[in-house]
Amino acid sequence: xxxxxxxxxxxxxxxxxxxxxxxxxxxxxxxxxxxxxxxxxxxxxxxxxxxxxxxxxxxxxxxxxxxxxxxxxxxxxxxxxxxxxxxxxxxxxxxxxxxxxxxxxxxxxxxxxxxxxxxxxxxxxxxxxxxxxxxx
Amino acid sequence: xxxxxxxxxxxxxxxxxxxxxxxxxxxxxxxxxxxxxxxxxxxxxxxxxxxxxxxxxxxxxxxxxxxxxxxxxxxxxxxxxxxxxxxxxxxxxxxxxxxxxxxxxxxxxxxxxxxxxxxxxxxxxxxxxxxxxxxx
DNA sequence: GTTTTTGCAAACTGTTTGCAGGATG
DNA sequence: CATCCTGCAAACAGTTTGCAAAAAC
Numbered sequence: 001x002x003x004x005x006x007x008x009x010x011x012x013x014x015x016x017x018x019x020x021x022x023x024x025x026x027x028x029x030x031x032x033x034x035x036x037x038x039x040x041x042x043x044x045x046x047x048x049x050x051x052x053x054x055x056x057x058x059x060x061x062x063x064x065x066x067x068x069x070x071x072x073x074x075x076x077x078x079x080x081x082x083x084x085x086x087x088x089x090x091x092x093x094x095x096x097x098x099x100x101x102x103x104x105x106x107x108x109x110x111x112x113x114x115x116x117x118x119x120x121x122x123x124x125x126x127x128x129x130x131x132x133x134x135x136x
Numbered sequence: 137x138x139x140x141x142x143x144x145x146x147x148x149x150x151x152x153x154x155x156x157x158x159x160x161x162x163x164x165x166x167x168x169x170x171x172x173x174x175x176x177x178x179x180x181x182x183x184x185x186x187x188x189x190x191x192x193x194x195x196x197x198x199x200x201x202x203x204x205x206x207x208x209x210x211x212x213x214x215x216x217x218x219x220x221x222x223x224x225x226x227x228x229x230x231x232x233x234x235x236x237x238x239x240x241x242x243x244x245x246x247x248x249x250x251x252x253x254x255x256x257x258x259x260x261x262x263x264x265x266x267x268x269x270x271x272x
Numbered sequence: 273g274t275t276t277t278t279g280c281a282a283a284c285t286g287t288t289t290g291c292a293g294g295a296t297g
Numbered sequence: 298c299a300t301c302c303t304g305c306a307a308a309c310a311g312t313t314t315g316c317a318a319a320a321a322c
Contacts, residue, residue, distance in 0.1 A: 014277065053314095116262055122258070
């Protein structure tokens with residue numbers, strides 16, 4: 001439950017943060033601040049800065065992770081062991097989440113080659129979806 | 137030579153575009169508009185919008201490719217068969233280019249799973265470099 | 273009642289654009 | 298000389314921030 005999540009990272013348990021977390025839980029895919037804001041309308045009255053500040057705080061506490069995508073927007077999702085990368089159609093904008101992250105093996109290679117501790121990665125594929133391919 | 141590149145894509149052969157291309161050639165790694173602009177100083181007098189418009193035109197003509205990275209800046213590099221991804225130290229900002237792109241196999245998987253035509257990808261690793269790890 | 277969170281409006285960063293003058297083929 | 302390119306300043310999008318009021322603990 002959202003209340004426990006917030007308590008566990010010493011963030012105050014507010015209605016608005018609960019709502020933001022529950023929107024992300026239901027989504028099962030990364031969302032932008034704008035998309036989250038849009039979904040709050042009707043549920044509660046919340047400003048854009050609250051959305052951003054809540055997402056920022058939760059990201060800092062490692063509950064969420066964020067990724068700046070090629071569309072210039074930052075996407076947020078839960079920071080768990082099955083985070084998702086996206087495949088985006090350049091024509092219609094359709095977004096397909098890719099279910100398992102294929103980069104762990106590559107990260108091991110990098111560790112041995114560079115001596116870095118790898119803390120994260122961002123990955124995005126762009127292409128043309130079957131529907132858009134047909135339109136020619 | 138830069139002149140031939142520009143001619144081949146029907147862009148006018150200007151001194152400023154030649155300079156931008158030569159800066160990227162010498163760099164052997166992706167650069168931001170800001171970094172390119174900084175390197176033009178002394179060589180010629182060029183406005184920021186010229187840098188952006190030239191990079192935009194060359195990207196549109198597929199001579200260059202661009203990638204928006206997690207620092208919020210767009211990096212440009214030649215669009216050839218050995219494009220580079222970056223490993224960025226979150227502490228000191230050091231950037232290591234990764235020489236061979238490890239995603240081709242993954243893209244084949246995606247094609248068969250989704251029916252998409254894959255036209256590109258972006259990938260970035262973040263971590264902590266050996267020097268910064270030592271400082272603890 | 274002290275600390276944290278929120279809303280508002282204004283600021284900020286990287287990038288894009290309209291327009292008038294200048295260079296290219 | 299028609300077209301493309303450039304510089305300038307203003308606009309733009311997404312995000313962040315300072316401050317005062319409101320809510321949480």
